[in-house]
Amino acid sequence: xxxxxxxxxxxxxxxxxLARLRLSxxxxxxxxxxxxxxxxxxxxxxxxxxxxxxxxxQVGEAGTPMRDDEVTNAPAADAMLANSPSxxxxxxxxxxxxx
Amino acid sequence: MASELNxxxxxxxxxxxxxxxISALELTRDCLERIAAVEPKLNAFITVCDKEATAxxxxxxxxxxxxxxxLLCGIPLGIKDIYATTGVRTTCASRILENFVPPFDAxxxxxxxxxxxxxxxxxxxxxxxxxxxxxxxxFGPTLNPHDTGRVAGGSSGGSAAAxxxxxxxxxxxxxxxxxxxxxxxxxxxxxxxxxxxxxSRYGVIAYASSLDQVGPFAKSVRDAAxxxxxxxxxxxxxxxxxxxxxxxxxxALTGDVKGLRIGVPKEFFVEGMEPEVEKSVRAxxxxxxxxxxxxxxxxxxxxxxxxAAYYLVATAEASANLARYDGIRFGLRVNAEDNIxxxxxxxxxxxxxxxxxxxxxxxxxxxxxxxxxxxLKGQKVRTLIRNDFERAFEKCDLIVTPVAPTTAFKLGxxxxxxxxxxLSDIFTISVNLAGLPGMSIPCGYDSKNLPIGxxxxxxxxxxxNILRAGDAFERSGASKPRATAV
Numbered sequence: 315x316x317x318x319x320x321x322x323x324x325x326x327x328x329x330x331x332l333a334r335l336r337l338s339x340x341x342x343x344x345x346x347x348x349x350x351x352x353x354x355x356x357x358x359x360x361x362x363x364x365x366x367x368x369x370x371x372q373v374g375e376a377g378t379p380m381r382d383d384e385v386t387n388a389p390a391a392d393a394m395l396a397n398s399p400s401x402x403x404x405x406x407x408x409x410x411x412x413x
Numbered sequence: 414m415a416s417e418l419n420x421x422x423x424x425x426x427x428x429x430x431x432x433x434x435i436s437a438l439e440l441t442r443d444c445l446e447r448i449a450a451v452e453p454k455l456n457a458f459i460t461v462c463d464k465e466a467t468a469x470x471x472x473x474x475x476x477x478x479x480x481x482x483x484l485l486c487g488i489p490l491g492i493k494d495i496y497a498t499t500g501v502r503t504t505c506a507s508r509i510l511e512n513f514v515p516p517f518d519a520x521x522x523x524x525x526x527x528x529x530x531x532x533x534x535x536x537x538x539x540x541x542x543x544x545x546x547x548x549x550x551x552f553g554p555t556l557n558p559h560d561t562g563r564v565a566g567g568s569s570g571g572s573a574a575a576x577x578x579x580x581x582x583x584x585x586x587x588x589x590x591x592x593x594x595x596x597x598x599x600x601x602x603x604x605x606x607x608x609x610x611x612x613s614r615y616g617v618i619a620y621a622s623s624l625d626q627v628g629p630f631a632k633s634v635r636d637a638a639x640x641x642x643x644x645x646x647x648x649x650x651x652x653x654x655x656x657x658x659x660x661x662x663x664x665a666l667t668g669d670v671k672g673l674r675i676g677v678p679k680e681f682f683v684e685g686m687e688p689e690v691e692k693s694v695r696a697x698x699x700x701x702x703x704x705x706x707x708x709x710x711x712x713x714x715x716x717x718x719x720x721a722a723y724y725l726v727a728t729a730e731a732s733a734n735l736a737r738y739d740g741i742r743f744g745l746r747v748n749a750e751d752n753i754x755x756x757x758x759x760x761x762x763x764x765x766x767x768x769x770x771x772x773x774x775x776x777x778x779x780x781x782x783x784x785x786x787x788x789l790k791g792q793k794v795r796t797l798i799r800n801d802f803e804r805a806f807e808k809c810d811l812i813v814t815p816v817a818p819t820t821a822f823k824l825g826x827x828x829x830x831x832x833x834x835x836l837s838d839i840f841t842i843s844v845n846l847a848g849l850p851g852m853s854i855p856c857g858y859d860s861k862n863l864p865i866g867x868x869x870x871x872x873x874x875x876x877x878n879i880l881r882a883g884d885a886f887e888r889s890g891a892s893k894p895r896a897t898a899v
Contacts, residue, residue: 335760335773353777374848
């Protein structure tokens with residue numbers, strides 16, 4: 315018997331577009347099956363009533379410290395650009411955006 | 414004949430270096446020789462830094478001659494390839510960063526460098542720290558030094574294997590859901606994940622920022638205490654990093670655990686656990702009682718929900734963190750007709766299967782219409798898990814559990830079933846969700862001669878207590894380390 319699917323191939327393609335991942339047709343199907351299994355597994359969280367529970371986003375104690383809006387690093391354009399896949403002078407070079 | 418200085422602990426080597434009985438150069442050369450001999454069998458390193466390490470060792474010797482050198486001066490360490498290291502390529506075990514050479518040091522790297530530590534190489538890992546076996550590496554899996562047919566654990570498997578096989582004296586890992594503790598357990602070494610915010614994450618390639626934490630691998634609890642002291646402390650470059658003073662953790666190692674109240678969570682001793690693992694951890698608890706500690710059963714009722722909550726929270730954060738790998742500013746670029754296609758094809762070719770799987774799940778959990786049902790639900794259950802621990806620590810000082818339900822599994826055994834792989838972190842993951850410190854220490858061996866690990870968990874910032882208890886167990890001699898097969 316086939317269990318009800320948690321996610322369709324069309325949804326997988328939509329999420330892949332959001333995540334900027336070009337999946338092959340084989341990958342799409344594999345990812346769909348894996349996500350299906352994980353989403354079915356995480357359904358167990360619905361056994362818990364969390365209506366009055368506050369979410370935890372962060373466990374640290376530091377809060378959100380402020381700092382002065384000052385430049386602290388020395389200019390180092392060459393070091394920053396050394397890893398760029400394509401560079402022209404002090405710019406990252408990319409394919410043309412506007413026709 | 415090799416002098417095998419690489420087999421020393423950090424405490425031993427440090428004392429000998431100070432007395433000038435050995436030199437940092439000799440120590441480093443022994444590690445490099447060992448690396449050359451065993452790497453074909455283990456693959457614990459992605460990059461070995463022969464030249465840089467030799468230069469660092471010479472500098473350390475000059476400093477040691479002045480009689481004013483820190484404890485880690487001249488000590489060869491393995492560095493997980495997730496830490497930015499100036500001038501040394503940092504891949505995160507991914508094709509997308511295969512040729513990335515950082516122009517800066519992570520804060521912990523800068524601290525170790527200023528202590529005079531020697532960086533012997535960058536260790537192998539699961540790509541972007543996503544995995545429990547180091548099989549998800551673009552550079553091939555790391556094998557377990559106790560049995561090369563088995564995994565080293567993950568994601569910091571290279572660091573664990575390198576320390577176990579004496580390729581270095583200690584190492585750095587990172588732990589998001591068990592990535593220090595599980596490989597430490599599988600390889601029979603000490604692995605410490607400190608309290609969230611105890612150590613700066615600046616320059617550590619991010620996986621899940623609210624869970625990631627830096628920590629040491631070592632051959633002894635004392636060595637872990639020595640490394641932690643250098644790592645820990647406030648850093649203006651990581652706004653989550655705690656400003657609390659850093660104690661001299663070695664001073665906590667008194668050997669005295671009289672009156673220590675140990676909690677044993679009943680939810681951690683359930684079906685699916687190998688009987689030999691349970692037997693070994695139960696024996697360790699008896700040993701603690703004989704040392705004057707007390708043990709009592711406690712409950713962490715939401716334990717069974719931790720993996721599900723984790724895989725929503727962690728993958729959501731990962732999907733955001735990994736958005737930066739777009740082929741524009743650094744890393745791999747695959748050229749295409751326009752920028753969107755360039756992003757999509759670069760990421761498709763640069764990321765491995767597990768990374769794609771987690772980005773997809775995380776993007777889905779955050780997407781319009783699903784956020785409340787998945788991501789928010791995960792965060793709420795995270796609160797319940799945190800509350801479980803808070804309540805438990807009203808009744809005990811320390812919680813002791815197995816690190817993993819099994820010893821090291823066979824290579825390939827779990828690769829085709831992601832969920833089964835995720836379940837290997839069932840005992841470690843809730844500690845990250847709650848932001849607590851946890852340490853894995855060897856507590857015995859199974860009948861296949863594979864190491865078994867015991868996990869010590871404490872309240873936030875109780876590293877001294879954890880280290881004291883771990884050290885006391887080590888000193889009792891209840892578990893003798895055995896030589897590796899390699």
